[in-house]
Amino acid sequence: MNAEFVNPFLQALQNVLSMMAQMELKPGKAQLKKDEYARGDVSGIIGMVGPQIKGSFSISFEENLACEIMNKMLGELPDSINEDVCDMVGEITNMVTGGAKKTLGEKGYDFDMATPIVVSGKDHTISHKSEGSKLIMPFNHVAGKAYIEICFDKIN
Amino acid sequence: MNAEFVNPFLQALQNVLSMMAQMELKPGKAQLKKDEYARGDVSGIIGMVGPQIKGSFSISFEENLACEIMNKMLGELPDSINEDVCDMVGEITNMVTGGAKKTLGEKGYDFDMATPIVVSGKDHTISHKSEGSKLIMPFNHVAGKAYIEICFDKIN
Numbered sequence: 028m029n030a031e032f033v034n035p036f037l038q039a040l041q042n043v044l045s046m047m048a049q050m051e052l053k054p055g056k057a058q059l060k061k062d063e064y065a066r067g068d069v070s071g072i073i074g075m076v077g078p079q080i081k082g083s084f085s086i087s088f089e090e091n092l093a094c095e096i097m098n099k100m101l102g103e104l105p106d107s108i109n110e111d112v113c114d115m116v117g118e119i120t121n122m123v124t125g126g127a128k129k130t131l132g133e134k135g136y137d138f139d140m141a142t143p144i145v146v147s148g149k150d151h152t153i154s155h156k157s158e159g160s161k162l163i164m165p166f167n168h169v170a171g172k173a174y175i176e177i178c179f180d181k182i183n
Numbered sequence: 184m185n186a187e188f189v190n191p192f193l194q195a196l197q198n199v200l201s202m203m204a205q206m207e208l209k210p211g212k213a214q215l216k217k218d219e220y221a222r223g224d225v226s227g228i229i230g231m232v233g234p235q236i237k238g239s240f241s242i243s244f245e246e247n248l249a250c251e252i253m254n255k256m257l258g259e260l261p262d263s264i265n266e267d268v269c270d271m272v273g274e275i276t277n278m279v280t281g282g283a284k285k286t287l288g289e290k291g292y293d294f295d296m297a298t299p300i301v302v303s304g305k306d307h308t309i310s311h312k313s314e315g316s317k318l319i320m321p322f323n324h325v326a327g328k329a330y331i332e333i334c335f336d337k338i339n
Contacts, residue, residue, distance in 0.1 A: 074230015074239065074297025083230065083298050117312035141230025141297055142239050142313040142336055151304025156273035159298070180298055 031134065033057070033162050036084060036177055039126030040166075043119055048099035052173060055165035064152040065163055065174040069093050069108045071120030071145050072153070075128075075179075077138030082179035084124050085153045088116065092171030113145040120145075123175075187290065189213070189318055192240065192333055195282030196322075199275060204255035208329060211321035220308040221319055221330035225249050225264045227276030227301050228309070231284075231335075233294030238335035240280050241309045244272065248327030269301040276301075279331075 037054060044050045067087025075082050088096070093112050096119075098104040105112055120143040128138060146153075155161050155178035166173040193210060200206045223243030231238050244252070249268050252275075254260040261268055276299040284294060302309075311317050311334035322329040 070302070072228055072300055072302075074232070076230070076232040076295040076297050081295065081297050083300050085300060113310055114312070117310075121312075139232040139237065141232050141237050142311060142315075142334055144228055144239050144241060145310045145312055146226070146228075146302050146304075146307055147310070148302075148304045148307025151302055151307045154269055154273075154301045154303070155298060156270070156277075156301055157298040178298055 032131070032136070032179070033177060035127040035130035036123060036175060037164065039123045039130070040086065040175060042126060043122045044096065048096050050096060050099055050168065052166035052168050055167055057162055057164040059160065059162055063163055064154060065176040066150060066152050067172070067174060068149055068151070069112060069116050069145065069147045070151065070153055071116040071143055073120050073124050073143045074141035075124065075138045076141070077136065079136060080138055080179050082157065082159065082177070083155050084120070084127075085155070085176045086116070086120055086123065087153055087174045089171035089173070092168055092173055095168075095170035108147050113147055117143045117145045188287070188292070188335070189333060191283040191286035192279060192331060193320065195279045195286070196242065196331060198282060199278045200252065204252050206252060206255055206324065208322035208324050211323055213318055213320040215316060215318055219319055220310060221332040222306060222308050223328070223330060224305055224307070225268060225272050225301065225303045226307065226309055227272040227299055229276050229280050229299045230297035231280065231294045232297070233292065235292060236294055236335050238313065238315065238333065239311050240276070240283075241311070241332045242272070242276055242279065243309055243330045245327035245329070246305075248324055248329060251324075251326035264303050269303055273299045273301045
C-alpha cells in the first residue's frame, strides 16, 4: 500500500477533527506489518468496495479521547461512552472515509462505502482479515490515543 | 427488511456451522427495532455494497461458544479467544456472507463484499449505523449465545 493511497485517510481524519472539534491529533509511527493491534474502547468500522479495490477502514479511540472529542464538538462532556458518543464515532468514520473517497476518486480509485458499524467495549482489539496490505497508525493527544487501520485487497 | 432478504443469512449461518462443526444453533426471536444490542466476546464484521443495496453484517459469539466451535471444527479447544479463534470467526463471516450473496444474487440482489474485520474484547457491543432497516437475531447453544445483525440501506 503506497502513501498515495494512505495519506487521504490520514489527512481526512486530521481535517475532520480540526474542523469539527478544533483538535489536533499527532500521528505516530505507521506500521505496515501486523506487530501491533488497533486497540480502543470505541471504534468505527466501514467496508469499501470498488472495481479496483476492496477493503476496510477502522478508527479506534480510547474512552477519554472519545469523550473529549464529544466535549469539543458539542460542548457536552460525557462520563463514559454512551449512545451519543457511538453516534459521533459513526459520523466521524463516515466523514473520514467520505473525505478519502473524494480524494482517491480524483486519482482514479473509485469505491463505494458500506454503512458504518460502531463497536463499544473496554480495550477491545480490531483485526482486519485480508490477504492485502494493512496499515496501522497510532495518533496521540493529551486526552488519549487513537488508532486507524486501513486494509485493501486487489489494488490494481 | 423482508424475510426474503434475511433468511439467506440465517440459513447460511446454520449451514456453515452444521457442515464445518456439526453444531446446531437454535434461532431465538428476531427483532427489527433496536431494543437490543448485539453483544459478544468476539465478532466478525463485513461490509456489503451493490447497485441496489449497501449494508453490513455482523456475527458475535460468546467466548465459550467460539472456543467450542473451534474445538468441533479443528479438534482443538482453546482456553480463551486467541488469534486462531479470531481467524476462524473471520472465515465464518466470509462464508456466511458468501452463502447469502449467492442466494440473493439468484434473486436479483447483487452485492460485493468488503474484507472482514474481527473484533475481540470481553462483552463488547456492536451497533450498525444506518438509516435503513436493522435486524438482530440471537442464537442459542448449550455452549453459549451468538447474535447476528444485518443492516441495509437503500433497498430498491
